[in-house]
Amino acid sequence: MNFNQDDKKAGEITKLIHSKKSAYWEKRRETNALALFKKASKEVPAYKDFLKKNKIKTEKIKSFKDFNLIPTFSKKTYLKDYPLEKVAWDGNLNKPLIYTSTSGSTGEPFYFPRENKLDWEYSVMIDWFLKNSSYKSNGPVLVIIGFGMGVWIGGLITYKAFEISAQRSKIPISIITPGINKGEIFKAFRNLSPHYKETILVMYPPLMKDVLDEAATQGINLKKLNIRLLTAAETYTEKFRDYIARKTGIKNVYRDTLNIYGTADIGAMAWETPTSILVRRLAMHSNKLFKDIFGPIEKTPTLAQYNPEFITFESVNGEIVLTGNNTIPLIRYAVGDHGGVLSFNEIKTKIESHGFDFKEEAKKAGIEDAITELPFVYVYERNDFSTTLYGAQIYPEIIRETLLAKPITKFLTGKFTLLTKYDKKQNQYLEINLETKKNKKISSVFKKNVLMRIVTDLRAKNSEFRELTNHFHKRIYPKLVFWCYEHPLYFKPGIKQKWVKKGGD
Numbered sequence: 001m002n003f004n005q006d007d008k009k010a011g012e013i014t015k016l017i018h019s020k021k022s023a024y025w026e027k028r029r030e031t032n033a034l035a036l037f038k039k040a041s042k043e044v045p046a047y048k049d050f051l052k053k054n055k056i057k058t059e060k061i062k063s064f065k066d067f068n069l070i071p072t073f074s075k076k077t078y079l080k081d082y083p084l085e086k087v088a089w090d091g092n093l094n095k096p097l098i099y100t101s102t103s104g105s106t107g108e109p110f111y112f113p114r115e116n117k118l119d120w121e122y123s124v125m126i127d128w129f130l131k132n133s134s135y136k137s138n139g140p141v142l143v144i145i146g147f148g149m150g151v152w153i154g155g156l157i158t159y160k161a162f163e164i165s166a167q168r169s170k171i172p173i174s175i176i177t178p179g180i181n182k183g184e185i186f187k188a189f190r191n192l193s194p195h196y197k198e199t200i201l202v203m204y205p206p207l208m209k210d211v212l213d214e215a216a217t218q219g220i221n222l223k224k225l226n227i228r229l230l231t232a233a234e235t236y237t238e239k240f241r242d243y244i245a246r247k248t249g250i251k252n253v254y255r256d257t258l259n260i261y262g263t264a265d266i267g268a269m270a271w272e273t274p275t276s277i278l279v280r281r282l283a284m285h286s287n288k289l290f291k292d293i294f295g296p297i298e299k300t301p302t303l304a305q306y307n308p309e310f311i312t313f314e315s316v317n318g319e320i321v322l323t324g325n326n327t328i329p330l331i332r333y334a335v336g337d338h339g340g341v342l343s344f345n346e347i348k349t350k351i352e353s354h355g356f357d358f359k360e361e362a363k364k365a366g367i368e369d370a371i372t373e374l375p376f377v378y379v380y381e382r383n384d385f386s387t388t389l390y391g392a393q394i395y396p397e398i399i400r401e402t403l404l405a406k407p408i409t410k411f412l413t414g415k416f417t418l419l420t421k422y423d424k425k426q427n428q429y430l431e432i433n434l435e436t437k438k439n440k441k442i443s444s445v446f447k448k449n450v451l452m453r454i455v456t457d458l459r460a461k462n463s464e465f466r467e468l469t470n471h472f473h474k475r476i477y478p479k480l481v482f483w484c485y486e487h488p489l490y491f492k493p494g495i496k497q498k499w500v501k502k503g504g505d
Contacts, residue, residue: 006120007168010120010123010124010127010168013124013307013309014124014127014128014131016309017128017307017372017374018372020373021344021373022343022344022345022348022373022375023345024373025308025343025344025373025374025375026308026343026375028308028309029308029312029375030064030067030312032308032309032312033064033067033312033323033331034061034063034064034067036323036324036325036329036331037058037061037067037070037323037331038058038061039329040329040331041058042058043089043090044086044087044088044089044090044091044329045082045086045090045091046078046081046082046083046086046087046091047087047329047331049082049086050071050073050078051070054071056069056070056071067332068314070331070332071332072316072321072332072333072334073331073332073333073334074333074334074335074336075102075110075265075336078333079110079328080110084111084113087328088113088327088328089327089329093113093327095115095327096115097113097114097115097327098113098114098115098156099111099112099113099114099151100112100114100151100152100153100156100157100264101151101152101264102264102265110264112153112264112265112266112326112327112328113326113327113328114157114267114326114327115326115327116160117325117326118157118266118267118268118326119157119160119161119164119267120161120164121267121268121307121310122157122158122160122161122267122268123160123161123162123164123165124307125161125260125268125271125307126161126162126164126165127165127168127169128273129228129230129258129271130165130169130171130173132255132274132370133198133228133255133256134250134251134252134255134256134366135197135198135226135228135256137197137198137226138170138171138197139171139172139173139196139197139198140171140172140173140174140195140196140197140198141171141172141173141174141196141197141198141199141200142174142175142176142188142192142193142195142196142198142199142200143162143173143174143175143176143199143200143202144176144178144185144188144189144193144199144200144201144202145158145159145162145175145176145177145178145179145202146178146179146180146185146201146202146203146204146207146208146211147179147180147202147203147204147232148179148180148495148496149177149179152264153262153263153264153267154204154232154233154262155177155179157262157267157268158202158230158232158268159175159177161268162175163175174192174196176188176192180204180207180493180494180495181494182207182210182211182214182493185201185211186211186214186215186218186220189215189218189220189222189225190218190219190220193225194224194225196225197226198225198226198227198228199225199226199227199228200227200228200229200230201227201228201229201230202230202231203229203230203231204231204232204233204234204496204497205231205233205234205236205240205259206414206415206496206497207497208229208231208244209240209243209244209413209414210413210415212244212247212248213247213409213413213437214438215247222247222248222249223248223249225248227248227249227250227256228250228256228257229244229248229250229256229257229258230257230258230259230260231257231258231259231260232259232260232261232262232268233262233496234499235259235299235300235301235302235379235380235397236259236300236397236400237284237300237397237400237401238280238281238284238300239401239404240400240401240404241253241257241277243404244257245257252365252366252367253277254274254277254278254365254366254367254370255274255366255367255370257272257277258271258272258273259271259272259302259304260272260304261302261304261377261379263335265326265330265333265335266311266322266324266326266330267326269306269311269313269322269324269377270304270305270306270311270313270377271304271305271306272302272303272304272305273304273305273370273372273374274365274367274370274371274372275305275344275362275367275370275371275372275373275374276303276304276305276376277303278361278362278365278367279293279303279347279351279376280303282351282356282361283303284300286354286356288354289350289351289354289356292350292353292354293342293347293350293378294340294378295340297380298395298398298461298462298463299380299395299397300380300397301339301378301379301380302378302379302380303376303377303378304376304377304378304379305372305374305375305376305377306374306375306376306377307374308374308375310324310325311323311324312324313341313375313377314332314341315339315340315341316332316334318338318339318340319334319337319338320334320335320337320338320339320341320377320379321333321334321335322335337379337380338379338380339377339378339379339380340377340378341375341376341377341378342375342376342378343375343376344372344373344374344375344376345373347376385499385500386500387418387419387420387430387500388420389420389428389429389430389465389468389476390428390468390472390476392462392464392465392467392468393464394418394430394458394462394465395462396416396418396499396500398457398458398461398462399416399418399432399454399457399458400414400416400499401457402453402454402457403416403434405453407449408450408453410437410440411436411437411440411442411446412434412435412436412437412450413435413436413437413485413491414435415434415435415490415491415497416432416433416434416435416490416499417432417433417490417497417498417499417500417501418430418431418432418433418499418500418501419431419433419500419501421479427475429476429478429479430476430478430479431478431479431480431481432454432478432479432480432481433481433483433489433490434450434480434481434482434483435483435484435485435486435487435490435491436482436483436484436485437485438485439485440485442482447480447482450480451477451478451480454478454480455469455477455478
C-alpha cells in the first residue's frame with residue numbers, strides 16, 4: 001500500500017462524504033457497480049462461467065437498469081460451487097492475504113481471503129467517527145477492542161482500521177486488544193484510560209452491556225473517562241442505546257455511539273452516522289413514519305449509511321443484495337439479510353411528509369454540522385435468527401428490550417437463549433433461558449413478574465403472539481429457566497451470545 005497516496009485519497013473521500021449531495025451518491029452507486037461487473041466478467045474465471053451458464057451477454061449490460069437483470073448469487077449458489085482460487089481475481093490466490101471465517105452458525109464455515117483494501121476502506125469510516133466526537137478533545141484517544149481476535153473478521157479488521165487511521169490522523173490514538181476477556185478490559189479501563197482524554201470501547205452489544213454493568217463493582221467510574229462506543233454483529237434498540245449511554249455518561253448518542261453493519265464476506269459494509277441515528281430515533285417516535293420507511297415489520301432494524309465508492313446495495317424481494325470489491329469480487333451477492341435501500345432524498349422526503357423539519361431536528365440533536373447525504377441501507381434479523389411458536393415468528397429483540405427495565409437489570413444480565421421445545425404430549429412451547437447476575441438469588445415473585453413483563457411486551461409488539469394468546473391463553477406463555485452467571489450451557493464466557501438455538505445446534 002502506498003500510504004502517501006492512500007492518505008490523500010482518504011482525505012478526499014472524507015471531504016466528499018461531508019459535501020456531496022444525494023444525487024451525486026446515487027450516480028456513483030450505479031456507475032461503480034456497473035464498472036465492477038464489467039471488470040469481473042472479464043477477469044474472474046468462476047464469474048465468467050456463472051454468467052455463461054445463466055446466458056448473460058455482458059456486452060448487453062450497459063446501464064444500471066440492465067444491471068438489475070443480472071442473476072443474484074449467494075455463498076451456497078456460487079462461492080461453494082467453484083474452487084476458491086476460481087472465484088478470485090485472475091483465478092489467483094498467490095498474493096499476501098488475510099483469511100477470516102464465517103461463524104458456521106448456518107452451515108459449514110467459509111474462508112474469505114482479503115487484501116488490505118478492506119482494512120483501508122474501514123479506516124475511512126473510522127476517520128469520520130473520530131472527527132465527530134462530541135468531546136472535541138483532539139486526543140489522546142485510547143481504543144479498547146473487545147471483539148473476538150480469532151479467525152473471525154471483527155477483531156482483526158477493526159484493529160487494522162484503527163491502526164491505519166491512527167497513522168494518518170492528527171489525533172494521537174493508542175490501541176489495546178484484550179478481545180472478549182473482561183478481566184483485561186477492566187484492567188485497561190483502570191490502568192490506561194485515565195491517561196487519555198477519550199476512550200473508545202469496541203465490543204459486541206451483549207458483552208458491552210456486561211462490561212458496563214460490572215464496571216462499578218470493579219471500582220471503575222465510567223463517567224470520568226469520556227467514553228465512546230462502537231458495536232457490531234447485531235442490531236439493538238434505541239432503548240438499549242439510551243441504556244448504555246446512561247451507564248457511560250455519554251451526552252450525545254448521535255456522535256458518540258456507532259453500530260457497524262459488517263460481514264466476513266466483505267468487511268465493514270455500512271455504519272451508523274449521526275444522520276442515520278437521528279432518522280431511526282424519529283421513526284421510533286412515529287409509527288406512521290416507521291412504517292413509511294421500513295414497511296410493516298415488527299422488528300427494529302439497523303439503519304446505516306454506506307459509501308458507494310466502496311459498495312452498492314440493492315433490495316431484491318426484501319433481501320439485501322450487495323456489489324463490492326474484494327479478493328473475491330461480489331456482484332449482486334445475497335448476503336442473507338432482510339432489509340431495504342433508500343437514498344438520502346427519499347428518507348428526507350418521508351420525514352418531512354410526516355410533519356418533521358429535518359434541519360430543525362438535526363439542530364436540536366446538535367448534529368447540524370455532521371449531516372451526510374450518503375444512501376441508507378436498513379437490515380433486520382434473518383429468519384434463522386428467530387424461532388417459531390405455533391407458526392408465529394418470535395424474535396429476540398423484543399425480549400432484549402424487556403430485560404432492560406430497571407427492576408429486572410438488578411438481577412439479570414440481559415442475556416438469554418430462546419428454544420422451541422415440545423412436552424411429553426408433543427405440545428409446542430417456547431423456552432427462554434435467562435442468565436442471572438453474579439451472586440444474585442431469584443425469588444418466585446421476581447420470576448412471575450419477569451414472565452408477565454415478557455408476555456405483556458410480546459403481546460404489545462408481536463401481533464402473531466397476541467393472536468395466539470387470545471386463543472390459547474396461558475398455555476402459550478413461555479417457560480422461563482434461570483441459570484447462574486456464565487453457566488457454560490448457554491452463557492459460556494468468551495463467545496458471542498446465541499440468542500436463538502435451533503434443534504440441531
